[in-house]
Amino acid sequence: MQMSVMQRKPRTGRGGKLNPDVQGKIGQQLRAMYDDVVKEGVPDRFTDLLRQLEEPKDKPLDANQSAQLDQRSDKERG
């Protein structure tokens, strides 16, 4: 993933009314708040969701195969 995560240069100049120290502190707080969530990783809800949605499409052969197997075993049982 190509993200310029580390390119956070302190900015002065335009909108320079804001004290750079204050601006830096706001940035720091914002990132701390954000990273706090990032650290939680991927909740199960979403790993499950991705897995669930992908499996049926992902392995059509397996699905067919297992369906055939099911039919076969049904016949055997019947």
Add this chain to the structure above:
Amino acid sequence: MAPTRTVREELLAAVPSLRAFAISLCGNVDQADDLLQETLYRALANINSFQPGTNMSAWLFTILRNLFRSDYRKRRREVEDADGSYAESLKSYPEQEGKVEFEELRQALKKLPPDQREALILIGASGFSYEEAAKICDCAVGTIKSRVNRARTRIAELLSINSVEDFGPDHTTRAVVAGTRR
């Protein structure tokens, strides 16, 4: 076609930051997770329109941002009613002190117009470049820059920050007290 292994891994890798973006936008974890879920459904349904080798993260952020904005009017009512709901949802967290401090910032973020809020988060926290943020928000680079500047100034006003010392615990306490009185 089903997503390939790599695409799926990229999706998963992008989720933590995407979720942080959603929570920062919504100011409410439950609402953010619903938004994220909708985003992932959309992404999977349209996975073929994603061009491998391009920025998966930026693609997902664009989807989430558009969903958030298209739903904004309805959402805004809920957010206004749900003041303090994030603090409520944090009761089970162990490190409460730090979280309360973030809560102050979250409340300030909520008061920003959505265009400023999204610009500030994308640039200030998600780590996108101005060019990437402009694409995500479908506007000019200069527009993103001025939104970020306005957002920073407004946040400083909202938090009544005049100097770095104002970030101390006294300030947090004051703001929390003021918040409950409102």
